[in-house]
Amino acid sequence: MDFSRKIGKTAAVYAFILGFLYLTIGPLEVAGGIEKYNIPADFWTGLALLVVAANYLYAVKGLWRGEFKGISFLFTGFILSTVFGFIFILLMGADGLLYLLGEVEEFSPIADFRPEIWLFIASTPITAFLLKIKRYMY
Amino acid sequence: MGEELLEDLDVVFAEKRYEVIKSILSQVWRKREVKWTFTDLLDHAFLHRGLGIPIFLSLLWAVFLFTFNFSEPFMVMIEMFFSWVGGFASGLENEVFASFIADGVCGGLGSVFVFVPPIFFLFLALAFLEDSGYLARAAFVMDRVMYRLGLHGRSFVPMIMGFGCNIPGIMAARTIENENDRLITILVNPLMSCSARLPVYVLISSVIFGAGYLAAASIYVMYILGIALAITMALTFRKTIFKGKPSPFILEFPAYKLPITRNVLTLTWERAKWFLIRAGTIIFSVMIIVWFLSSFPWEATGGGANIEASYIATFGHLIEPIVKPFGWNWMAAVALFFGFLAKEIVVGTFGALLGSGEEVELVRDSLVEAGIFTPLTGFAFMVFTLIYVPCVATIGIIARETNSAKWTIFSIVYLVALAFIVAGITIGIGRLLGIP
Numbered sequence: 001m002d003f004s005r006k007i008g009k010t011a012a013v014y015a016f017i018l019g020f021l022y023l024t025i026g027p028l029e030v031a032g033g034i035e036k037y038n039i040p041a042d043f044w045t046g047l048a049l050l051v052v053a054a055n056y057l058y059a060v061k062g063l064w065r066g067e068f069k070g071i072s073f074l075f076t077g078f079i080l081s082t083v084f085g086f087i088f089i090l091l092m093g094a095d096g097l098l099y100l101l102g103e104v105e106e107f108s109p110i111a112d113f114r115p116e117i118w119l120f121i122a123s124t125p126i127t128a129f130l131l132k133i134k135r136y137m138y
Numbered sequence: 139m140g141e142e143l144l145e146d147l148d149v150v151f152a153e154k155r156y157e158v159i160k161s162i163l164s165q166v167w168r169k170r171e172v173k174w175t176f177t178d179l180l181d182h183a184f185l186h187r188g189l190g191i192p193i194f195l196s197l198l199w200a201v202f203l204f205t206f207n208f209s210e211p212f213m214v215m216i217e218m219f220f221s222w223v224g225g226f227a228s229g230l231e232n233e234v235f236a237s238f239i240a241d242g243v244c245g246g247l248g249s250v251f252v253f254v255p256p257i258f259f260l261f262l263a264l265a266f267l268e269d270s271g272y273l274a275r276a277a278f279v280m281d282r283v284m285y286r287l288g289l290h291g292r293s294f295v296p297m298i299m300g301f302g303c304n305i306p307g308i309m310a311a312r313t314i315e316n317e318n319d320r321l322i323t324i325l326v327n328p329l330m331s332c333s334a335r336l337p338v339y340v341l342i343s344s345v346i347f348g349a350g351y352l353a354a355a356s357i358y359v360m361y362i363l364g365i366a367l368a369i370t371m372a373l374t375f376r377k378t379i380f381k382g383k384p385s386p387f388i389l390e391f392p393a394y395k396l397p398i399t400r401n402v403l404t405l406t407w408e409r410a411k412w413f414l415i416r417a418g419t420i421i422f423s424v425m426i427i428v429w430f431l432s433s434f435p436w437e438a439t440g441g442g443a444n445i446e447a448s449y450i451a452t453f454g455h456l457i458e459p460i461v462k463p464f465g466w467n468w469m470a471a472v473a474l475f476f477g478f479l480a481k482e483i484v485v486g487t488f489g490a491l492l493g494s495g496e497e498v499e500l501v502r503d504s505l506v507e508a509g510i511f512t513p514l515t516g517f518a519f520m521v522f523t524l525i526y527v528p529c530v531a532t533i534g535i536i537a538r539e540t541n542s543a544k545w546t547i548f549s550i551v552y553l554v555a556l557a558f559i560v561a562g563i564t565i566g567i568g569r570l571l572g573i574p
Contacts (some may be wrong), residue, residue, distance in 0.1 A: 042351050044358055045203070048196040054189060068174040069182055076193065083200045090208050097211035101218070111327035136173065 060080020246425025
């Protein structure tokens with residue numbers, strides 16, 4: 001055991017929930033999306049979400065046991081979800097700019113609010129966990 | 139034999155160095171508990187046997203999303219600027235001079251400068267990854283695959299640089315000591331999709347798939363196809379011309395750090411300025427030639443309005459039979475011909491030939507209207523652009539770095555042959571699947 005098992009177990013449950021969400025949304029994007037739920041058809045991003053899911057799910061076992069290798073995958077999963085979340089927030093801004101330039105007739109922030117953004121927001125509590133773990137590291 | 143001994147010596151020295159470090163550490167430092175550093179944490183996942191490569195590919199996809207979709211409004215702004223200047227120039231009294239400024243200068247430069255934002259963002263993202271320390275890990279992760287496929291681990295950096303421009307990529311192969319490894323890296327480097335091909339992909343993908351993620355996905359496929367072909371050709375060369383195993387790869391990782399803005403911007407500028415220099419020199423000159431050939435004889439073409447009566451159409455019809463089997467017309471043949479000088483010229487040439495000027499959207503609309511490409515033939519055109527001869531400057535560098543006319547001619551011949559084969563296979567498979 002490398003750090004407090006209590007913290008690890010809480011993080012493991014959270015990583016499992018996030019992994020499950022990414023594992024659900026990713027294949028839906030690969031398979032063509034669901035317009036009703038604002039899940040777009042995006043093959044490659046869907047595959048990338050599966051990689052994020054794999055990282056979070058890989059983290060569960062190690063976190064449950066209080067091992068550093070669990071944090072490793074949790075951290076990488078969080079980095080990936082941040083990268084994709086930020087990119088789609090930037091793309092939302094780009095769409096807004098195109099609207100202001102008169103290139104597109106309408107701009108809907110709700111339509112641009114893709115799962116990658118809310119999944120990233122849902123992942124942010126991980127930072128609190130990473131800060132708690134910091135004291136166990138060099 | 140001598141080179142092999144030198145490489146073995148490198149391995150021996152590295153191993154001995156770490157042995158000495160380990161023995162000193164064991165005397166002066168006692169490990170009480172196992173604590174991980176920030177770098178250990180990240181390396182455990184980034185270098186993971188199963189997840190390392192998927193993580194790398196996901197980050198590469200993120201780079202492409204950022205590069206191509208975020209740059210769109212900035213491209214529109216540049217288009218608006220050149221459109222405004224072109225509109226102002228077309229009001230000049232002298233018709234030939236007005237056409238020269240509006241269609242030749244603004245049209246030619248505008249159609250190339252519009253791609254500054256995606257190229258800048260691509261280099262910005264790569265510089266960010268490099269300065270963070272991740273790119274060296276990516277080299278290590280890919281080495282496992284590259285070694286099995288006949289490429290040296292050190293080939294990864296020249297290959298990644300090839301994404302920006304094949305010239306520094308080929309020059310970076312100097313770091314590879316083994317002559318066979320170096321030659322293989324040089325020969326396959328042009329298959330890495332350089333930034334000059336990007337404008338062609340952006341244009342053609344938007345013609346055949348419209349705007350959106352499908353277009354970005356088709357561009358991503360081009361980059362992946364380039365990597366796959368480079369690996370395939372390296373393996374082929376290794377098994378036929380350069381027999382033997384790649385030499386071992388030794389790499390010391392830098393520690394991870396938050397990228398420093400100044401470093402990232404300097405790296406980006408150092409690489410992106412190549413594009414601006416090329417745009418201002420060779421591309422500009424060629425665009426003037428294309429404007430002349432497509433507008434003259436002035437009376438017969440009506441100032442470029444009737445392109446079929448121009449010099450360029452005569453030349454295009456002459457070379458059209460070469461590309462006819464792929465379903466492309468003489469305009470595509472001419473665009474590819476001038477693309478040999480610099481790949482970005484393909485876009486400008488289409489603009490000049492279709493009389494659509496500098497706005498990429500207008501070039502795209504004209505291409506859609508002219509019906510030059512179907513989804514299948516357009517995709518095959520992208521594949522052909524990816525593979526066929528690199529630009530004339532890259533050929534010059536290959537000649538200089540290999541110091542051999544034989545390898546220079548070989549690189550041209552094999553790339554042209556490969557382009558015909560792969561584009562042909564693309565068309566064949568597409569037709570079998572019933573893709574229009």
